[in-house]
Structure formats: structure tokens, C-alpha cells
Amino acid sequence: MPILPKIAEYAEELTAIRRDFHEHPEIGFEEVRTSGIVTELLRKWGIDEVHTGLGKTGVIGVIKGRKEGARMVGLRADMDALPMDELTNLPYASKTPGAFHGCGHDGHTTMLLGAARYLAETRGFAGRAVMIFQPAEEGLGGARAMLAEGLFEKFPCDEIYGMHNNPLAEPGKFGVKPGPAMAGATFFDITVNGVGSHGAMPHHAKDPIVIATALVQNLQSIVSRNVKPTQPAVLSVTQIHSGSAYNVVPDKAVISGTIRYFEDEVRDLVHNRLIRLCAGFSESYEVEIVPDLRPIFDVLMNDAGLAEAYREAASEIVGVENATITEELVTGSEDFADMLKVVPGAYCTLGHKGTLPVHNPGFVLDDDILPVGASIMARIVEKRLPL
Structure with missing residues (x-):
């Protein structure tokens, strides 16, 4: 897979960041340590604006492109863990009883951090990219909390994109469904x-x-x-x-x-x-x-045109044959749907190695997905905000 070269250079660092998040999971609205690390890294990497405390523990990073532009594209990742015990026996397994990144949000957060670092270093776009690190996705209303505190009034995105890992799909397989996609x-x-x-x-x-x-x-x-x-x-x-x-x-x-x-x-x-x-x-x-x-949760509705744009961006990373438009409905739910009711966008899945589904106490995220997901997120910004 043609991972963006700069992101490939710090793939090992992304793995270390993700495993640290995994070892110290925090459930919804309690992501104090996680959001603190996110904030520290964004500032270290030269993100132009870093805002904290939106939706209690949410973090926003704003990156200006090489050229001025009126448009803003948002990228979103969730940070919270599940209130369950981990049974993986990994060397970096959760040290917090009753909390486990059993849905891969530690990976989502890390992928967005990788995209943010790349975009801050290259700035190969016109306009602004908004990195949204959201708390409390697992049924606690984190998206609604951020929206209630003026997320898109303060950061008026023209479109927004999210991503979820999928251990039951082929590694590197990107899928997005136009229209109603998740229940x-x-x-x-x-x-x-x-x-x-x-x-x-x-x-x-x-x-x-x-x-x-x-x-x-x-x-x-x-x-x-x-x-x-x-x-x-x-x-x-x-x-x-x-x-x-x-x-x-x-x-x-x-x-x-x-x-x-x-x-x-x-x-x-x-x-x-x-x-x-x-x-x-x-x-x-x-x-x-x-x-x-x-x-x-609301029904997650993907904008048809932006779903196709997402697929095209992903095809440059995983290959045309691995970037697909799907018609399969997912009966699971995702509170990114609340953001999509306000700003058009699309939500995708990205396959990785694994045999157990998310929300299983033995679920293991494949770290190889990290630079792939980060590259797709970065690429959609570059394509939607061309110089």
C-alpha cells in the first residue's frame, strides 16, 4: 500500500502512541490523560490552533494550509474506551480495571494524530483542516456535547470525515456506503x-x-x-x-x-x-x-458525493481495487451521525488483521492500520482543499 512517505517515517512512533493509549484507557468524559497527550502532541507538532475542553474533554486542532482559502474540512476521531475488562494478555494490556479499548478508539485517535502531524509538516492544501478529537462516543453523547457547545459555530466546517477500524474485513479494505449507513x-x-x-x-x-x-x-x-x-x-x-x-x-x-x-x-x-x-x-x-x-444515536447518513470523494482519496492509498462503495447496512450505531446531521460528510471502515469483532474482550487492533488510516485522512484533506 502506498502509505504517504512522511507518515511511513513515523509509523513506529504512532504504534508507541497507540499502545500507550491502550495501556491507559479512559471511559467517556473521563479522557483527561488522553486529551492531555493529544493536546501536548498537537502543540509539539506545530498545529496552528489547539483548543481544549469542548464537550468537557474534547480537543480541536486547526491547521492552516500553504495557501489561504475560505473552505474548512473536518476530520474526527473518538477517544473513549469501553467499560469492560480486557482479556488479551497483550504486554501493553489495559492497566485500568473495567476499562478497555475494545472498539479501537485508541487507534482512531492515533490515526488522526498521524494525519495532523503530516498536514502540519506539509501544508499541501488551501484553507484550513480541523482535527476533532471527540470524547464519549460509546452511548454517552460526546458528539452532542461538542455540538451543544458550538463546535461548528466556532469551527464552521464545510464537510467532515470519520473512520472506524474493521477487524472482520480484509486488511487495507476501505468501505463507504452512501446514504443511510449505520443504524x-x-x-x-x-x-x-x-x-x-x-x-x-x-x-x-x-x-x-x-x-x-x-x-x-x-x-x-x-x-x-x-x-x-x-x-x-x-x-x-x-x-x-x-x-x-x-x-x-x-x-x-x-x-x-x-x-x-x-x-x-x-x-x-x-x-x-x-x-x-x-x-x-x-x-x-x-x-x-x-x-x-x-x-x-441518530441514523448515520453519508453524503453520496462526499462518500465517492472519500473512496477516491482512499484508492490512492490502498488501491482502486480495495476502495469500495458498499450497499451493506450496519446495525451498529455511531454518534458521528449527530455531526453529519449538521455538516455533510462521510464515514468509512478500514479493514485490518484480526479474528475477533470489536466489543469483544479479546479484540486486538492491528497496528499496521495506523499509517494507512492516517494517510487516507490526510489525503482527503489535500484532495478536498486543493492548492
């Missing part, structure tokens, strides 16, 4: 407030476990019987919490899960059906059932 997501908690009793006298209870398990079965009918088969959607119950003793019927049960969708009308339909089922069960069992639905 929107709602997280939900449903609280069943029943009546407890002695476990030997259930006739005195209104058993929330019985009610909750029946409700779970009915929730599974929403996608299969209410949503059109041609409109993809997923409803998954992922948690049921109730009880504390063998001989006590508890008075409460909580059902939690997620809804994924690619159209707002499907989201609204599923939300409404869930709420109505809760109301029906509440009346039937004479208990209070309280649904709490929280839309966390």
Missing part, C-alpha cells in the same frame, strides 16, 4: 412495579417477574409483526433485573435493551408499540409499568 439507536428501560410477597405465598403478590417475562416475549412481536419486512429494525432485550432472595417474590423488575432502525418512521412505530404494550400489560395485571425510551 439509529434507542436505549430503553421498562420498570414493572408489582407487589412482593413471601415466595411460598405468591397469591399475595403481583409478581413482576412473571409480568416482565411475558412482556419480553410480546416485545419480540413488534419487529416481526408490526414493522414492514422491507424496513430493517432490531429490538433486543439485553437485561432483566429483579429479586434478591430465594424465598421472596420481589416488588419490582426492570427490563432493558436497545432498538435499532434506519428510518425515523420505523423508530416512531416501534416506540409507540412498546409504549402501548406496556400500557396494556399494566391494565391486564393491575400494576404500574413505566417505559423510559432514550434515543441515543
Whole structure:
């Protein structure tokens, strides 16, 4: 792969940076050490402007091109780790219990740092490049926090690009889907407030476990019987919490899960059906059932023209045969979607060696991806802001 020569020169340094991030993971809005290192490196490499504290722990770097220009192109990477333990046995494995870069955000941050260093050294573009290091992507609303604090009012990008590693694709395989590409997501908690009793006298209870398990079965009918088969959607119950003793019927049960969708009308339909089922069960069992639905991620929409521009830039790094436009929908979610609702752009995936998916405790990021991703990010800036 024709990695940009300057980036190839500091590939080993990028690996060292990434492994340091990996060894010291920080979960959302707690990326103090990570953002501090990012800030220090940006200043060391001569980035023209470095702004900190946007979205609590976010960092922005602005690089001026060799020529003045009115246009601004944004590049974004996420910095947070997952709240889970690591089981890789790597020599640089997480030293923080309950925190692990199991999604590769340490790699995303490092790739953007590599692109920033290259662009600051070469400045082969006209206008300004904006490096956005975002906190709290993993369901905590980091993108929305940055937007609420005026991200694009302060740094009015004309277009923006992001990237995610993909251990299940061939190494160096770039993919981008025009239009809807990743699912929107709602997280939900449903609280069943029943009546407890002695476990030997259930006739005195209104058993929330019985009610909750029946409700779970009915929730599974929403996608299969209410949503059109041609409109993809997923409803998954992922948690049921109730009880504390063998001989006590508890008075409460909580059902939690997620809804994924690619159209707002499907989201609204599923939300409404869930709420109505809760109301029906509440009346039937004479208990209070309280649904709490929280839309966390929007549908990620890639601009068709900018997706093609991204592919063309990537083809110069990974080869035309490895830079593809895909039609595959991804039911996972990504809060870069919030930024794309404000500024047009595109989000891609980049394959690397690996056998386990992200969010697995044994996931390992291949460091060979770092100079490749950095080169693609740098190249899209040069192509979109030509001298």
C-alpha cells in the first residue's frame, strides 16, 4: 500500500502512541490523560490552533494550509474506551480495571494524530483542516456535547470525515456506503412495579417477574409483526433485573435493551408499540409499568458525493481495487451521525488483521492500520482543499 512517505517515517512512533493509549484507557468524559497527550502532541507538532475542553474533554486542532482559502474540512476521531475488562494478555494490556479499548478508539485517535502531524509538516492544501478529537462516543453523547457547545459555530466546517477500524474485513479494505449507513439507536428501560410477597405465598403478590417475562416475549412481536419486512429494525432485550432472595417474590423488575432502525418512521412505530404494550400489560395485571425510551444515536447518513470523494482519496492509498462503495447496512450505531446531521460528510471502515469483532474482550487492533488510516485522512484533506 502506498502509505504517504512522511507518515511511513513515523509509523513506529504512532504504534508507541497507540499502545500507550491502550495501556491507559479512559471511559467517556473521563479522557483527561488522553486529551492531555493529544493536546501536548498537537502543540509539539506545530498545529496552528489547539483548543481544549469542548464537550468537557474534547480537543480541536486547526491547521492552516500553504495557501489561504475560505473552505474548512473536518476530520474526527473518538477517544473513549469501553467499560469492560480486557482479556488479551497483550504486554501493553489495559492497566485500568473495567476499562478497555475494545472498539479501537485508541487507534482512531492515533490515526488522526498521524494525519495532523503530516498536514502540519506539509501544508499541501488551501484553507484550513480541523482535527476533532471527540470524547464519549460509546452511548454517552460526546458528539452532542461538542455540538451543544458550538463546535461548528466556532469551527464552521464545510464537510467532515470519520473512520472506524474493521477487524472482520480484509486488511487495507476501505468501505463507504452512501446514504443511510449505520443504524439509529434507542436505549430503553421498562420498570414493572408489582407487589412482593413471601415466595411460598405468591397469591399475595403481583409478581413482576412473571409480568416482565411475558412482556419480553410480546416485545419480540413488534419487529416481526408490526414493522414492514422491507424496513430493517432490531429490538433486543439485553437485561432483566429483579429479586434478591430465594424465598421472596420481589416488588419490582426492570427490563432493558436497545432498538435499532434506519428510518425515523420505523423508530416512531416501534416506540409507540412498546409504549402501548406496556400500557396494556399494566391494565391486564393491575400494576404500574413505566417505559423510559432514550434515543441515543441518530441514523448515520453519508453524503453520496462526499462518500465517492472519500473512496477516491482512499484508492490512492490502498488501491482502486480495495476502495469500495458498499450497499451493506450496519446495525451498529455511531454518534458521528449527530455531526453529519449538521455538516455533510462521510464515514468509512478500514479493514485490518484480526479474528475477533470489536466489543469483544479479546479484540486486538492491528497496528499496521495506523499509517494507512492516517494517510487516507490526510489525503482527503489535500484532495478536498486543493492548492
